[in-house]
Amino acid sequence: MTATDPNETFRQEARELLESLEQSLLDLDQNPEDRDLVDTAFRALHTLKGSGAMFGFDEVADFVHDFETAFDQVRKGKADIGPKLISIALAAKDHVTKLIAEPGVHAAGGAPILGELRSIVATGKNAAPKDVAAVAEPTPLAEGMQSWRIRFRLPDDALMLGTNPALLLAELRELGDCIVTALSDDVPLLEEIDVEVCYLHWDVVLNTTRGQDAIEDVFIFLRDGMDLNIELIEAPPVGVNGDAVAPALSADAPSGASKIKQGGRKPGSSEQASSSLRVPAERLDELMDRVGELVIAQARLLQIASVSDDGSLKAVAEEIERLASGLRDTTMGIRMVPIGTLFGRFRRLVHDLSSELGKDIEFLTSGEETELDKTVIERLADPLVHVIRNSVDHGLEDPVRRAAAGKPVRGRVKLAAVHKGAEVAISITDDGAGLDVERIRAKAEEVGLVAPDAKVADHDLFQLIFHPGFSTAKEVTSVSGRGVGMDVVKRTIDALRGSIDVVSTRGEGTTVTLRLPLTLAIIDGMLVRVGNSRYTIPLSAVEECVELPNAVSSGGKGRNFLNIRGSLIPFLRLRELFKTQAPADLHQKVVIVSAGEHRVGLVVDQILGNNQTVIKSLSKLHSDVETFSGATILGDGTVALILDVVHLVRFGQNFEERLRNMHSGRAA
Known part of the structure; x- marks a missing residue:
């Protein structure tokens, strides 16, 4: 087993902290008065600074220290939060990402960012911040302040590991006015x-408006092995001159104190800390292969x-069989990840596009708790980026045009996810101008995709925007217009065995829906x-099974529809589709399957039963065979192809439309 790389451990933790920082900054852009968000951003910076110093990323620690110092003026209410501050703070976050990715390469690029950040902060509502570290004596408690006693003893090896107690005390001073007393009871004789x-060890009395969490954050990297006692003093003593004074030391803390010893966690938090475990993704993939x-x-054993x-x-x-089924479900559950981990990335994308294109945009998300296989989520990022960029650039009008059309100046883009059976539908909706059907048709005829006199439904025309190189943009921008991105979307979704629907109304907006399977494994x-x-037909797509009526079992004389409780459903004879030569069974069955809102019947000779299907990808030689999405090995060792329901439903719908057009032509 290979040893864990400490640098990679830091990078992984830093990614999570930077994501938290970015989300907090973007939230602050919408809610600048939310002090909890300011505290969250500051905690992320503080933790990142400590981790960087601990793992030897000195450039990161130094830059984040200056970043934190400037942002601390925001935390103390001495600088207002506005778009300029958020933009430069996001740029500073991006610079930290570069410092972590390529140490020693981007160090010089941080000075201009910090200079601009300091300049913005210095012109805040209190341009002359008070030097908290220079306060020698605490002042009487102001409204909203609390007085805390903090007593702490560092681990014996703290100095050897690079801990500087003076820095810890300086951080406590940054939280408010305080008196620090160093206790030397345990100092031995010089020769010992x-x-x-x-x-x-130290005794500190701190007056602050901050809570206990902020005090504990000062010691976040030292809790293991140290003694920490934090006590809220209900009524701080006052000296003869009116100044707060340090209370006399007591042997035991009162019942209201919070004690953190030998591990530095509050009682009960150890269970929370051990409730999750970081596991490399490749180990999950290997586990999934073994379960498959x-x-x-197990299927072979059951057959025998x-x-x-x-x-x-x-x-x-x-x-x-029971144990294998349970293990399969548990393993699948481990691989399932909330799609919100992906959605959060696009807030920054929309924020930057809004500034670049001069459009006021409201970005909404829903269904973040919807879960998808991690493999699917990893491959979804690029397609969603392309669709969102097109919605913002081509879909949403500029403020002048929106006002002229009677729309709110602020455009809206909504990203939503919802479970539908064994698939997840991810939709990107904008309230922009909508797709121009005439322009799409003209471009399609120009490049030879559509004959000039052909009848093509709007739904099929919309699908042409995913054709390689297809674009109706009048000019190429830095964002889009080359007809490349949507082709990438199509290829990626097809590779994930998914489908894309486009619905658009001229002048009202467009919705692009990506339909994806929950998992690619079992x-x-x-x-x-x-x-x-x-x-094999994916069971999640099966709605019901019926017997093929005798009237249509022999060919149907043009009848290719079934009446299922008043609804006409087109059906496909798989024997004809697969050119089967063996004689047909006397009583054929119809499996009704669905994809999205559409349904189609698949005529088969016999239904053999249900089974757990381990999906095996087809070879590159068969990658263009759309009827099948993969293969599986059966209990007797033979191979069964897995039908691509989405493709078959689409084929059935087109077949239905061709029949209707043919009948309407005869009637005319």
């Missing part, structure tokens, strides 16, 4: 002193047991037989 051991092999072996007279073997096979499938071959 070990220069690497910290013998002093187990499912195949089904033809055996040994009752014990049947019992063991059933027990293993699914429940319905095994069917067509001729002598077996195929």
Whole structure:
């Protein structure tokens, strides 16, 4: 087993802290009066500074220290929060990302950013900040302040590990006025002193408007092995001159004190700290592969047991099936990630596009708790970036045009996710100008995608925007217009076995919906037989099964629809589609499947039952075969192809439209 790289550990933690910082800054852009957001951003900076110093990323620690010092004026209410401050703070966050990614390369680029940040802060509502560190004596408590007693003893090896107690005390002073008393009770005789051991401990009385969490954050990297006692003093003593004074030391803290010892966590927090565990993604992938092999072996065992007279073997096979099913579900659950982890990235994208294009944009999200397989989420980032950029650039009008159209000056882009069966629908909706059908048609005819006299539905025309190089933009911008991005979207979604729907109303806006499977690893499938071959249909797409009526079983004389409780549903004969030569069964079955709002029937010879299906990708030679999305190994060792329901439903809908057009032409 390879040892964990400390630098990679820091980078991973830093990514999470930087994401938290970015989200806090973007939230502050919308809610500048929210002090909790300011505290969250400051805590992220403070933790990042400490981690950088601990792991030897000195450039990061130095830059973040200056960043934190400037931002501290915001935290203390001495500078207003506005768009300029947020923009330069986001630029500073980006610079930290570069320093972490390429140490020693970007150090010089931080000075202009810090200079501008200091300039913005200096012109805040209190241009002359008070030097808190220079306060020698605490002042009487002002309204909203509380007085705290902090007593702490550092671990014996703190000095050896690079901890500087003076810096900790300076950070406490930044929280408010305080009296610091160094206690030397444990200092041994000179000849017994070990220069690497910290013998002093401290007693601090702090007057601050900040809460206990802010005090604990000062010691965030030292809690393991140290003694920390934080006590709220209800009524701080007052001296003869009216100044607050340090209370006499007591052997035991009162019942209201918060004690943190030998591990530095509040009682009960150890359970919370151990409730999650960071695991490398490749280990999850390997676990999923092993579970997949187990499912195949379990199916083989069940096949053998089904033809055996040994009752014990049947019992063991059933027990293993139950355990394998539970292990599969648990493993799948581990791989499922809330899509909100992806949605958060696009707030910054929209914020930057808003500034670049001069458009006032409200960005809304919903369904962040919707879960998807981590593999799907990892590959979704680029397609969503392209769709959102197009919505902002081409979809939303500029403020002048919106006002002329009677719309609010502020445009709206909404990103939403929702579960639908065993798929997730992710929609990007804007309230812009909508797609121009005439312009799309003209461009399609110009490049030869559509014949001039062909009848093409709007839905099919909209799909042309995903054709390589297709663009109706009048000019190429830095954001879009080359007809490349949407082609990437199409190819990525197809590779994920998903589909794309586009709905647009001229003058009102456009909705692009990406429909994706929940997972790419293991699914429940319905095994069917067509001729002598077996195929798997994803069970999540199956709505019901009916028997094919005798009236249409022999060919149907043009009838290619079933009446299911008053609804006409087109059906496809898989025997014809797959050119099966074996004779058909006497009583064929129809499996009704759906994708989105559309349904189609698949005519098969026999329904064999349900099974757990481990998805195996087809080779590159078969990558262009749209009818199948993969293959699976059955219990008897043979291979069954997995039907691509989305493609078949689309094929059935087009087939239905062709029939209707043909009948309407005859009627005319």
